Amino acid sequence: MADSAQAQELVYLVTGGCGFLGEHVVRMLLQQEPRLRELRIFDLHLGPWLEELKTGPVQVTAIQGDVTQAHEVAAAVAGAHVVIHTAGLVDVFGRASPETIHAVNVQGTKNVIEACVQTGTQFLVYTSSMEVVGPNIKGHPFYRGNEDTPYEAAHRHPYPRSKALAEQLVLEANGRKVRGGQPLVTCALRPTGIYGEGHQIMRDLYHQGLRLGGRLFRAIPASVEHGRVYVGNVAWMHVLVARELQERAALMGGQVYFCYDKSPYKSYEDFNMEFLGPCGLRLVGTRPLLPYWLLMILAVLNALLQWLLRPLLLYAPLLNPYTLAMANTTFTVSTDKAQRHFGYEPLFSWEESRTRTVRWMQTMDSSAQ
Ligand SMILES: NC(=O)C1=CN([C@@H]2O[C@H](COP(=O)(O)OP(=O)(O)OC[C@H]3O[C@@H](n4cnc5c(N)ncnc54)[C@H](O)[C@@H]3O)[C@@H](O)[C@H]2O)C=CC1
Numbered sequence: 292m293a294d295s296a297q298a299q300e301l302v303y304l305v306t307g308g309c310g311f312l313g314e315h316v317v318r319m320l321l322q323q324e325p326r327l328r329e330l331r332i333f334d335l336h337l338g339p340w341l342e343e344l345k346t347g348p349v350q351v352t353a354i355q356g357d358v359t360q361a362h363e364v365a366a367a368v369a370g371a372h373v374v375i376h377t378a379g380l381v382d383v384f385g386r387a388s389p390e391t392i393h394a395v396n397v398q399g400t401k402n403v404i405e406a407c408v409q410t411g412t413q414f415l416v417y418t419s420s421m422e423v424v425g426p427n428i429k430g431h432p433f434y435r436g437n438e439d440t441p442y443e444a445a446h447r448h449p450y451p452r453s454k455a456l457a458e459q460l461v462l463e464a465n466g467r468k469v470r471g472g473q474p475l476v477t478c479a480l481r482p483t484g485i486y487g488e489g490h491q492i493m494r495d496l497y498h499q500g501l502r503l504g505g506r507l508f509r510a511i512p513a514s515v516e517h518g519r520v521y522v523g524n525v526a527w528m529h530v531l532v533a534r535e536l537q538e539r540a541a542l543m544g545g546q547v548y549f550c551y552d553k554s555p556y557k558s559y560e561d562f563n564m565e566f567l568g569p570c571g572l573r574l575v576g577t578r579p580l581l582p583y584w585l586l587m588i589l590a591v592l593n594a595l596l597q598w599l600l601r602p603l604l605l606y607a608p609l610l611n612p613y614t615l616a617m618a619n620t621t622f623t624v625s626t627d628k629a630q631r632h633f634g635y636e637p638l639f640s641w642e643e644s645r646t647r648t649v650r651w652m653q654t655m656d657s658s659a660q
């Protein structure tokens with residue numbers, strides 16, 4: 292909890308503070324930001340776990356609201372020193388319409404920027420995504436790339452398109468004068484695929500494995516590498532950026548940083564087995580059991596079924612042409628920009644990240660029985 296020796300003067304707002312990443316950011320701020328006076332948590336759906344935070348030394352204010360509603364955002368932002376904008380619609384499965392994804396991710400971000408300008412909030416940290424860069428649907432590998440690596444980013448899918456537009460808005464807003472005359476200082480963090488306690492896809496894969504008799508079947512070649520990042524380290528980087536942005540505005544303002552740690556590069560499926568394995572699941576096959584062309588046909592059939600069934604029910608399986616292309620394209624990041632600019636080092640080692648994630652999965656396992 293906050294060190295009472297330092298003056299508690301700052302007000303932070305975390306949008307999307309009840310999501311997978313947002314909850315970790317909220318908890319990390321309470322542990323690692325001794326200057327916090329008030330922590331505002333803004334989300335469409337507030338979690339019951341917020342109640343336990345309200346008994347600590349920092350004033351925790353839960354605000355149920357919608358980022359697409361400019362007046363709700365402005366009311367939440369007014370008086371905050373720093374905004375960490377993690378709220379977003381993460382959907383690559385066709386659950387939401389492209390219009391809704393745009394409204395939440397792009398218009399929502401516009402509303403956050405305008406609220407900072409109107410109310411005089413000077414520091415804005417935006418959770419972007421590696422998807423702003425790629426993988427692209429042409430399957431070009433991004434191998435150990437950094438923030439300056441050239442890559443053909445062609446966004447056809449609504450989610451990466453929306454994240455790219457929102458990131459651009461945030462970066463362009465750097466330097467705008469906010470109420471009171473100070474310049475707005477913004478910065479965007481691009482996590483790769485996040486894992487850790489609370490990861491919904493990991494939960495779904497675990498249950499899918501149980502239904503299949505403790506097995507999952509390899510669909511992606513082991514040679515296709517993904518860089519993944521532990522949620523605790525993503526949260527830590529947000530907290531550090533928010534702090535250092537106030538000290539190093541000239542260097543960090545308007546910059547993007549990949550969110551990385553020392554998690555090993557592996558295929559999406561092999562990486563997941565680091566956690567699903569200790570929970571008793573097994574990945575069958577050293578090579579994909581089905582050829583790629585057959586998987587693509589299944590993915591296209593899933594997309595077709597989704598479209599046909601839409602008037603009756605929501606059919607949104609994991610496999611569709613976009614997720615197949617994602618899973619099947621190498622995308623690994625290797626950079627030290629965050630280390631150079633603001634001294635970032637992962638707070639959790641790979642071993643610790645794995646242990647924490649496995650422990651969470653095992654708790655889920657025993658509570659399901
Ligand atoms: N999960 C991942 O692997 C990655 C996520 N990101 C980004 O990180 C951020 C957080 O993602 P997750 O925690 O994974 O997603 P999540 O879905 O768990 O959390 C998003 C939160 O935003 C809230 N939200 C959604 N629409 C809202 C609205 N209209 N108004 C207010 N709140 C709203 C949701 O209720 C939820 O609590 C997103 O911006 C996402 O694009 C970036 C890279 C990777």
Ligand SMILES: C[C@@H](CO)CCC[C@@H](C)[C@H]1CC[C@H]2[C@@H]3[C@H](O)CC4=CC(=O)CC[C@]4(C)[C@H]3CC[C@]12C
Nearest residue numbers: 381383420422483484510559609610614615617618
């Ligand atoms: C074909 C299946 C066989 O097992 C595997 C399907 C896996 C996919 C569901 C995932 C593969 C890559 C993931 C995405 C990637 O990690 C980058 C992301 C960044 C974000 O900002 C949001 C989440 C995601 C799009 C992530 C979503 C799930 C995958 C597509």
